[in-house]
Structure formats: structure tokens, C-alpha cells
Amino acid sequence: MIYSLNGHEIAELFERIKKDFETYGTIDVQGDVIFSKIEKYHELKIARSDKPPKEFLIGRNENVLTLPEPSKKAVFGVMSCDLKGFYIMDRQIYGKDPFYTIKRENTIFVNYVCTEPCKTGFCSAFGGPLMDDYQIQVVNYEKDKYVVYVNDKYDSYFKGFKQASNDEISKVENLMKRFNEKQEKHNVEGIENRIKWNSKLWDKYAKICIQCGACNYSCPTCYCFDLNDVGDERIREWDSCILAGFTRTSAGNPRENLSSRLRQRFYHKFVYYKKSRGVYLCTGCNRCTDDCPVDIEIKEVIDHDYDSE
Amino acid sequence: MITITIANNFKPREENIIEKTRETNDVYTIELASDSNSLPGQFYELSVLGIGEAPISVASSSTERLKFTVRNIGHVTSKIFEQDRIGVRGPYGNHWPFEKYDRILAIAGGIGVPPIRSLIHELKGKKELWVIYGARTPSDLVYKYEFDQWKNLSNLILTVDRGDENWNGKVGLVTKFISEIPNLKNMAAFLIGPPIMMENSVKELLKYEVSPENIYLSLERRMECGFGVCGHCNVGHFYVCEDGPIFKYSEVRDLPEVFL
Numbered sequence: 001m002i003y004s005l006n007g008h009e010i011a012e013l014f015e016r017i018k019k020d021f022e023t024y025g026t027i028d029v030q031g032d033v034i035f036s037k038i039e040k041y042h043e044l045k046i047a048r049s050d051k052p053p054k055e056f057l058i059g060r061n062e063n064v065l066t067l068p069e070p071s072k073k074a075v076f077g078v079m080s081c082d083l084k085g086f087y088i089m090d091r092q093i094y095g096k097d098p099f100y101t102i103k104r105e106n107t108i109f110v111n112y113v114c115t116e117p118c119k120t121g122f123c124s125a126f127g128g129p130l131m132d133d134y135q136i137q138v139v140n141y142e143k144d145k146y147v148v149y150v151n152d153k154y155d156s157y158f159k160g161f162k163q164a165s166n167d168e169i170s171k172v173e174n175l176m177k178r179f180n181e182k183q184e185k186h187n188v189e190g191i192e193n194r195i196k197w198n199s200k201l202w203d204k205y206a207k208i209c210i211q212c213g214a215c216n217y218s219c220p221t222c223y224c225f226d227l228n229d230v231g232d233e234r235i236r237e238w239d240s241c242i243l244a245g246f247t248r249t250s251a252g253n254p255r256e257n258l259s260s261r262l263r264q265r266f267y268h269k270f271v272y273y274k275k276s277r278g279v280y281l282c283t284g285c286n287r288c289t290d291d292c293p294v295d296i297e298i299k300e301v302i303d304h305d306y307d308s309e
Numbered sequence: 310m311i312t313i314t315i316a317n318n319f320k321p322r323e324e325n326i327i328e329k330t331r332e333t334n335d336v337y338t339i340e341l342a343s344d345s346n347s348l349p350g351q352f353y354e355l356s357v358l359g360i361g362e363a364p365i366s367v368a369s370s371s372t373e374r375l376k377f378t379v380r381n382i383g384h385v386t387s388k389i390f391e392q393d394r395i396g397v398r399g400p401y402g403n404h405w406p407f408e409k410y411d412r413i414l415a416i417a418g419g420i421g422v423p424p425i426r427s428l429i430h431e432l433k434g435k436k437e438l439w440v441i442y443g444a445r446t447p448s449d450l451v452y453k454y455e456f457d458q459w460k461n462l463s464n465l466i467l468t469v470d471r472g473d474e475n476w477n478g479k480v481g482l483v484t485k486f487i488s489e490i491p492n493l494k495n496m497a498a499f500l501i502g503p504p505i506m507m508e509n510s511v512k513e514l515l516k517y518e519v520s521p522e523n524i525y526l527s528l529e530r531r532m533e534c535g536f537g538v539c540g541h542c543n544v545g546h547f548y549v550c551e552d553g554p555i556f557k558y559s560e561v562r563d564l565p566e567v568f569l
Contacts, residue, residue, distance in 0.1 A: 066320075272543065
């Protein structure tokens, strides 16, 4: 169902959800936007979090030998590009990783749809900010006016709210159309056929990459993790395919060269995942580039003229 | 509350080691108390709590007790032999598709041999099985105490890269002996060992018109989880743990990292 809410009603929705869920949201801490537990809707700062929300589902320093008691969480202020990361990951890890699956089932992400392009994102290459898959999706299309798309599962929280009119829905659709026109264009479609194994890009990046792993950590779709024993616990920690140890075995290391690891990252995103799971492993958030200390640009990987090489 | 019942597939079960055998100076075999419950080619994650886990191929057939042959090379594999009990989870991955074929050539190099031991004991001589097993030196050959039995269950070709004063057998790489197998064209080939050995064996097999559809490779990567979620073991768009470890050559021949 699609509802039409005003600011007061959005706050009311928050209270209704709070009865059943622990509530989290993006808050502003001296200019940093982070996820934190919140008690009131007005604490929420609608801005993209500095880090993606994947920690809600993929733990760090999590002992995998003991399944936790599931806790119900509602996370407000997740941007669409970040929410999309979960739907993309689901295709590989949902139902297989018990920790991820249990948390996924017990968490509501309330995503907010950008109505103006952000500085560096390129989500329109992947369909734009209005998501087809969502739990509760909020579009603040005019001052104090919200169109809220709701998965049937959560419809009960919207009792008494009025349904959005066709007029309001077409206002949102037009806004999205304008958004996608306005955002700079990066044509990702078909990259799996254009990209080249021996492209000079990989060596170029290898010359400057300092192997910090920030691109993986800041990515809303990177799901790889490492297991390390600490005492009587087996600890899950996020891992990075840019680090040499990622593929090292007793028989050697199939990706000893940094350029082969950088290539792997982009091939996983734009070739392998598309082939194995039907979608690109990227949402166009551009965090990997924003957070890269040496300015390796994912957009260049997409836009590069491989044919001329 | 949405309750979904899902087992914690990260959690190993504890197993007693009931027998330990030193195979060579850096390879050992352990036998566990439980039934193998797995097919030739599959693997388990073995663990020592506080140290870590390692993916290890099953060396036993489905009707034996669970058995692993391990090279003492890393921080986990150097500790397993000292234990009375270890953590075990699995089996993971697919198995050699022996059901589909009547004539099979298995080629094993070095410490790749345990899944071929498993195959020999699984088939029990019921199919035409040729085995070429190569090691660097005679002292690197494992399962020496079973070779007489293997000769009854298969046509066995043992070879070493370098012989010694007591070695009367064949000397040379496994590829050298592929041409000795009769009527290769209508056989299936199961390959496991160092990438360079598999790559050269494939070349040789193709020369004798073995179909790329009937050549199978067992790939080795860093399988940490075993069930397709940790992301470490990809080869192209495959994860070795859930799509393999055994791949049809025709499905992987275009992947540039297959023989790494």
C-alpha cells in the first residue's frame, strides 16, 4: 500500500513501530552522521550515514559459535542506495548465513528516497533512488508531505492513515524522473561485456592503492568476512579482497599481485555477481571512491573506453 | 517476533580422533569415530578451538569411518595431529561424478591424493578405474600400506619426479603416463593436484580426444565458511565451496584464474 502522511503522522508512525521494535536512526554528531539508538523521531537527521548500515546484519567481532537471541530493530534514515545493498546481498547470503538471516528477518529498514542527487552518487545507473524492494519507504516530496510505500507485512502500522492519491504518486514519479535526468550519467549496462581482463586500469590503480580496505568497508554490498579464533570464540570480522591474505592458502596465493586483487574487486561487482546472481554488486553510492585515500574511482571503471585499449 | 528455525552451520561438532597414522614426515592421517557420511571429493572444515579452521578433503569412502589426510603446513594443520578431539563440520561441496561413468581415469598429484583414495574405496573395483598417482619423491608417497589393495581395486600407476636408491618404479611427471591408458577417448578423467599438474594433464587428455565435458578438476581455494557466504574462494563467478570443489573442465576453461 502507498500512504500519504504529514510530519506529525510520520512521528506517530515512529511511536507505533517503537512499541514492537528497538528504534535506531541516523543522528548528527558534530557533523558526522552515524546510526544510533533513538527514542524520538525528531532526533533523526535525514542525511546519508557516513558508513553503510551493513553492520546491523553483518556483525563485526561477532562470535559465530553462538547464535544470538534475535532482537527486533527498526532502523530509520537508511538511504535507498544503502537499503539496496541488502537486497543485493540477499541473493548470495540470505538463508545460508544464519546470523544474517535471523537479523534480516527481525529488522525493519525504513528507507528515505533522495529527491535531489547527492554530490557524488550515481544511483540512477542502477534505477535511481525509488526502490522496487522495500519494507517501509519514505519520500518527503514536499515540505511536510510524505508518500510512504509499505510492504503488506507492515501495513498494520498504518491504520487510520490515508492512502496516497494518484496525484501525489505521480508527483513522486515526476520527481524521480527529474532526479534521474539531473544526476550525471554513468552507463553501467553491459559493462560485463566491455570490461577487459588485461586493462591498464588495474596496474594504474595498483601503483597508487595503499591496501587500506576502505573501499570494502564502506561498501553497502561487500559481504565478505574472515573468521579468526580468539580464545574459545570464533570471531567474524569484515574482510577485504584488496588485502593479500584474502586468498592465501597453504598452496600459495592465486592473487599475489595487487593489480589482480583490484581487478577481482571490480570483476566481482560488475561481471561475476551479474552472472551468478543476476545483478551488479553495486548501488552507485560512490562511498568506495569518496572514502578512498588515493582517489581510485569506480566511475572510471564503468566509463572507461576498454575498446580503445 | 518472526521465528525462523535455522541451524548454526558455523558451529562444528566435536569428534574423537581414534587413530593417527604418520604417512610421511609432513603428512598424517586421522580417523574419527563417526561414519564418513560423505562422498569422494567433498570436504570438511576441521578445527582446533583457539587456533582456527582449515578445509580438508575427505579421504574415506562413504562406508568407512571419517578419515582425513593432512599436510602439516599451517597453523591449524600443525595442531590437529596433537589433538584427541577436533571440531568437524561438513561435508561441503560436490563429489566426483563417478555414477555417470563406467571408465574413469583418476590423476592425483602430491597431497591431492586423498579424494582419489576415497574414490578407489568407494568404487571397490566395480568400475574400470585407472589411477595415476605422482609424488615428488618416494618418501612423499602417502598410503603406501594400501598400494597392494589399490592394485586389486584399480589399474595403478605410481610415479615420482625423482627416485632414490630403493625406488624401482616409474619416474616422471604424471602427464608422461597418460598415453599408456587404453582407449582414452571414451573415458572420464578426474584431476586433483597442483594447478600446473592439472593444466598439463588437461592438455595431454585433450590430445587424446578426451571430451572437455568428461574432464573434471578439483580446485583448491581458501574456503573459510564452506557454504558460500564468506566470499574467499571465488574462481570467476563460481564459489569453489558451493559450486565445486569439482568442476567440469568445459565450464571453467575460460576462467583466467582456474589454474592459479
